[in-house]
Amino acid sequence: MTETKRPRRSTEGGYARGEETRLRIIQAAIELFGEHGFLAASTRDIAAKAGVNAPALQYYFENKEGVYRACAEHLADEAWKKFEPVVRNTAQTLESTDDVSVLIEAFVDLQGVMMDKAFETSKAPTLKLFFVREQGGQEPPIATEIIQQRVRRPMNSVATKLIGKICGMPPDDPLTIMRLVSLHGQFMLFHTAPRSILLLFGWASLDAEKIEFVKQTVFSNTRALLRMWAAQPPAAPAPSKPTPSAPPARKRTARVSAKR
Structure with a gap:
């Protein structure tokens, strides 16, 4: 996934408006990702819910993966x-x-x-x-x-x-x-x-x-x-993975007896 893009604003007022728009998109995306899941939530629906056009979403986040990363x-x-x-x-x-x-x-x-x-x-x-x-x-x-x-x-x-x-x-x-x-x-x-x-x-x-x-x-x-x-006294360490054990002695004896 790509890194989340940040607003490219040159003035203080524009930057503040950019951050506000970006947050609005994120909040809309969290709702739609929650309701429908990542695959079913479309960038078009996210943009519409945030009240922006689709190119604005691409401007801030590049793609849906970028929006999802930004939400997280x-x-x-x-x-x-x-x-x-x-x-x-x-x-x-x-x-x-x-x-x-x-x-x-x-x-x-x-x-x-x-x-x-x-x-x-x-x-x-x-x-x-x-x-x-x-x-x-x-x-x-x-x-x-x-x-x-x-x-x-x-x-x-x-x-x-x-x-x-x-x-x-x-x-x-x-x-x-x-x-x-x-x-x-x-x-x-x-x-x-x-x-x-x-x-x-x-x-x-x-x-x-x-x-x-x-x-x-x-x-x-x-x-x-x-x-x-x-x-309580400290518990014993958790058991390690058991090693394969040898066949029971009784079975070995039985096989030897059979050969005799």
Whole structure:
């Protein structure tokens, strides 16, 4: 895919108008990519939804791949604005203390920002669909590559380091990663399968009071689990790939007997 083109404006006012137009195209594209997918969303439809002519889209992005890349970059930048402060604070906490209680609270803070972002995205259906399609593996991989590099990797890195330090395990141990998945899984269904979860609770929707209930329950569970894991002896390393074993001795004996 080609690099996203930037507006070629010579004056300050023109540059501002160019950036505004570019953002309008990106926002329209996110909606259409979310609703229809990359293949079905046409550049003509994106331009029409953004209120620009088709050549304007080519002027800013060259082609549909360039628009899709720009959408991923925009979403990654917006997410990182929320996550960067807590990631930076978490990294400082990891360097400055071995106190398990402090480390647990740092993880809870990290989890809280993730939950806020997840619930925020759930209120924007087309934005949510963009991520669902991106994670489903049917869209161009560039979006996953960009979001992984700029957002998910640094978030997961500090999270696994926290769990590893709390539990006395390497951050890249499969059990450490599995524990991270388990802790985040407490709230991800509210994001990925909201209808089923709401029916389970008997709720019509997730208002601010219900979201706060979910968050505080998840925080309580997370603290309890991390304290329990911290009190356990370090787990044994994950088993390596088994080597082929020799045939059982009984069968060898039987074959020898048969020859006799």
